[in-house]
Amino acid sequence: MLEVAEVSKSFRGLRAVSEASLEVRQGEIVALIGPNGAGKTTLFNLVAGAMKPDAGSIRFLGAEIAGKRADQVCDAGIGRTFQLVKPFADMTVLENAMVGGFRGTADREQARERASLALQGLDMWALRNRPAASLTLPDRKRLEVARALATQPKLLLLDEVMAGLRPTETDQMVAAFRRLAERHGITILLIEHVMRAVMALAQRVYVLHHGEIIAQGTPQQVTQDPRVLESYLGTGAVH
Numbered sequence: 001m002l003e004v005a006e007v008s009k010s011f012r013g014l015r016a017v018s019e020a021s022l023e024v025r026q027g028e029i030v031a032l033i034g035p036n037g038a039g040k041t042t043l044f045n046l047v048a049g050a051m052k053p054d055a056g057s058i059r060f061l062g063a064e065i066a067g068k069r070a071d072q073v074c075d076a077g078i079g080r081t082f083q084l085v086k087p088f089a090d091m092t093v094l095e096n097a098m099v100g101g102f103r104g105t106a107d108r109e110q111a112r113e114r115a116s117l118a119l120q121g122l123d124m125w126a127l128r129n130r131p132a133a134s135l136t137l138p139d140r141k142r143l144e145v146a147r148a149l150a151t152q153p154k155l156l157l158l159d160e161v162m163a164g165l166r167p168t169e170t171d172q173m174v175a176a177f178r179r180l181a182e183r184h185g186i187t188i189l190l191i192e193h194v195m196r197a198v199m200a201l202a203q204r205v206y207v208l209h210h211g212e213i214i215a216q217g218t219p220q221q222v223t224q225d226p227r228v229l230e231s232y233l234g235t236g237a238v239h
């Protein structure tokens, strides 16, 4: 479904992503892990059209999307969340989710329907009339996912949506993503530091370090890889 091939991106001489390649198949849940500053969000930004790669190719469903604008990538079927969640505070939960629901349509009812489905899928329906400003951090994170889901993506990019959650809250979100994948066939690529979630969710994991993919495999394989232990998991930086 997604094929990232030898993609690079530098910022004034700093090579944030260096010839990185990865692929996500239809129906998979794949995790991208690595230390702070490894280039994970930059790689997401390249896929999602927020930035243009200096080199390399990014194909989605067989079509080249490298260098396309964010709205074009979204229209092609890739939804994303942002690490810093900033809902429209005065709008309700439903209205915030509807912002995603208007992708490719100006029909208010259609947007409401998509947003409602997204909120139900994340067990947030009961909160629909609350102002977003009143939400707790975990609920703001879920709302960010709901907004992305309401765009009805084929591929969902999740950027650290479980950071700051308690273990029980993490488990609830993991269960919600499992349901989404199983019932709605959504494919997920997630950046995550919470290894509890990675181990429970991901079928395959890529490890990024200094912009390079240094390991890939099942969660069990990568967590036993000496390079991964040295650069990341052994550092005590993960939960």
Ligand SMILES: Nc1ncnc2c1ncn2[C@@H]1O[C@H](COP(=O)(O)OP(=O)(O)OP(=O)(O)O)[C@@H](O)[C@H]1O
Pocket: 011, 014, 016, 034, 035, 036, 037, 038, 039, 040, 041, 042, 043
């Ligand atoms: N727009 C930008 N301009 C300049 N440098 C940037 C920009 N975005 C990212 N960087 C730099 O690129 C490197 C990779 O950053 P990135 O945010 O992609 O890492 P990350 O793996 O997502 O980290 P974290 O886990 O902390 O979110 C860092 O050194 C960062 O400072």
